[in-house]
Amino acid sequence: MNKASKRIAGRTARAVAEPAVCPLPRMQISTDFWASKTLAAAHDLDIFTHIADAGRATAESLARALRVALRPAEMLLTGCASLGLLERRGDRYANSAVADAFLVRGRPYYFDGGIEMLDRRLYPWWGNLTGAIHANRPTTWDPDRQGSLFEGEGPVMLAVFWEAMHSLSTFTARVLGEAVDLSSYRRLRDVGGGSAAYDVELYRRYPQLTATVYDLPFVEDIAARKIADAGLSGRIQTVAGDFFADASLPAGHDVILLSMILHDWREERCREILRKCYAALPGGGALIVSELLVNDEKTGPAPAALMSLHILIETEGRNYASPEYGGGCARPASSTRTRCGSTRRVRTGRSSHARPDAPRVRRSARSARSGAGHRAPGASADGTHAR
Numbered sequence: 001m002n003k004a005s006k007r008i009a010g011r012t013a014r015a016v017a018e019p020a021v022c023p024l025p026r027m028q029i030s031t032d033f034w035a036s037k038t039l040a041a042a043h044d045l046d047i048f049t050h051i052a053d054a055g056r057a058t059a060e061s062l063a064r065a066l067r068v069a070l071r072p073a074e075m076l077l078t079g080c081a082s083l084g085l086l087e088r089r090g091d092r093y094a095n096s097a098v099a100d101a102f103l104v105r106g107r108p109y110y111f112d113g114g115i116e117m118l119d120r121r122l123y124p125w126w127g128n129l130t131g132a133i134h135a136n137r138p139t140t141w142d143p144d145r146q147g148s149l150f151e152g153e154g155p156v157m158l159a160v161f162w163e164a165m166h167s168l169s170t171f172t173a174r175v176l177g178e179a180v181d182l183s184s185y186r187r188l189r190d191v192g193g194g195s196a197a198y199d200v201e202l203y204r205r206y207p208q209l210t211a212t213v214y215d216l217p218f219v220e221d222i223a224a225r226k227i228a229d230a231g232l233s234g235r236i237q238t239v240a241g242d243f244f245a246d247a248s249l250p251a252g253h254d255v256i257l258l259s260m261i262l263h264d265w266r267e268e269r270c271r272e273i274l275r276k277c278y279a280a281l282p283g284g285g286a287l288i289v290s291e292l293l294v295n296d297e298k299t300g301p302a303p304a305a306l307m308s309l310h311i312l313i314e315t316e317g318r319n320y321a322s323p324e325y326g327g328g329c330a331r332p333a334s335s336t337r338t339r340c341g342s343t344r345r346v347r348t349g350r351s352s353h354a355r356p357d358a359p360r361v362r363r364s365a366r367s368a369r370s371g372a373g374h375r376a377p378g379a380s381a382d383g384t385h386a387r
């Protein structure tokens with residue numbers, strides 16, 4: 001090294017102080033996609049079904065079955081084991097409980113649609129998140145040619161989107177059924193109800209409920225199929241509708257559900273949907289909004305904050321904070337639930353144009369006026385508690 005370069009090296013060493021924090025969390029964030037792609041590859045190769053059929057697999061037997069070399073077969077098995085998807089017993093690998101329940105073809109809760117949608121449909125678009133931030137408009141479809149994500153009922157969309165929603169919503173619906181007591185309601189309208197996952201699960205918990213899924217015409221068949229599969233065609237109906245094009249929502253229901261709807265739309269459109277829901281409810285009726293809410297400080301939680309960026313590439317909306325839904329309808333109570341590592345906040349509000357003689361309604365309207373939306377986390381106006 002000559003004198004000049006020594007001087008430069010010396011200056012650099014003095015100028016750059018070593019960071020006081022460890023780089024591992026940053027590294028973890030940067031490499032999180034390795035885990036998601038490992039799962040996607042294992043799912044593509046259907047190794048969990050293979051292992052379930054065979055009982056267990058060695059690296060050699062899997063390599064033979066997949067017709068791949070031993071080296072990548074062993075690496076994939078090790079990768080899946082490191083993620084808790086496989087368990088090693090002796091020289092063999094078996095599915096973990098999670099893999100066995102959700103990743104084996106033909107199982108009732110096979111998570112096929114979710115993995116397909118995230119990996120095949122969305123992963124490439126997430127590769128251009130920076131572009132979506134610059135564009136401030138959806139990038140997964142062309143807003144100059146389509147009115148919304150949901151007008152793109154192409155075969156890929158039809159095949160995977162609602163299937164993916166179904167696999168997720170089935171579990172959220174169970175949590176909702178525990179968080180919100182629906183035992184005093186009789187008729188549920190699931191606005192934008194998609195595959196009817198909520199209606200099926202809520203009926204199982206509250207058999208006094210009948211439900212109607214209200215969604216775009218081409219979604220009706222998807223919902224009807226799932227309802228028939230659940231053997232509930234007599235209890236759950238479907239009706240085609242469009243919450244923007246229809247002047248009002250059909251009346252005759254005492255509880256309305258909006259699950260993963262409002263985050264798809266910009267604020268004035270959310271207000272339009274909320275107004276129509278509110279107008280369709282009778283006195284004492286309830287509106288339930290179920291989605292991932294960003295906290296009031298807008299610092300997280302990560303599932304909601306990252307979902308919001310996902311919404312950036314997919315729609316005109318964003319994941320809102322609870323106070324942003326204030327106004328336009330009765331002030332809601334809120335409760336927070338955590339399950340399976342994600343937090344989804346469930347908000348319930350009773351219609352405040354309720355008959356004044358209905359005590360339950362009066363109580364709710366009072367708590368609404370006194371700011372029930374800011375009560376302690378976990379407690380709601382109707383006394384339901386959440387974990």
Ligand SMILES: C[S@@+](CC[C@H](N)C(=O)[O-])C[C@H]1O[C@@H](n2cnc3c(N)ncnc32)[C@H](O)[C@@H]1O
Pocket residue numbers: 150165166169191192193194195197198214215216219241242243244245258259260261
């Ligand atoms: C993110 S999915 C949520 C599905 C379901 N609520 C769930 O949580 O599983 C949004 C749903 O809104 C429906 N939707 C979109 N635009 C709509 C409109 N204008 N009128 C009625 N439904 C609509 C879509 O077809 C889709 O099923």
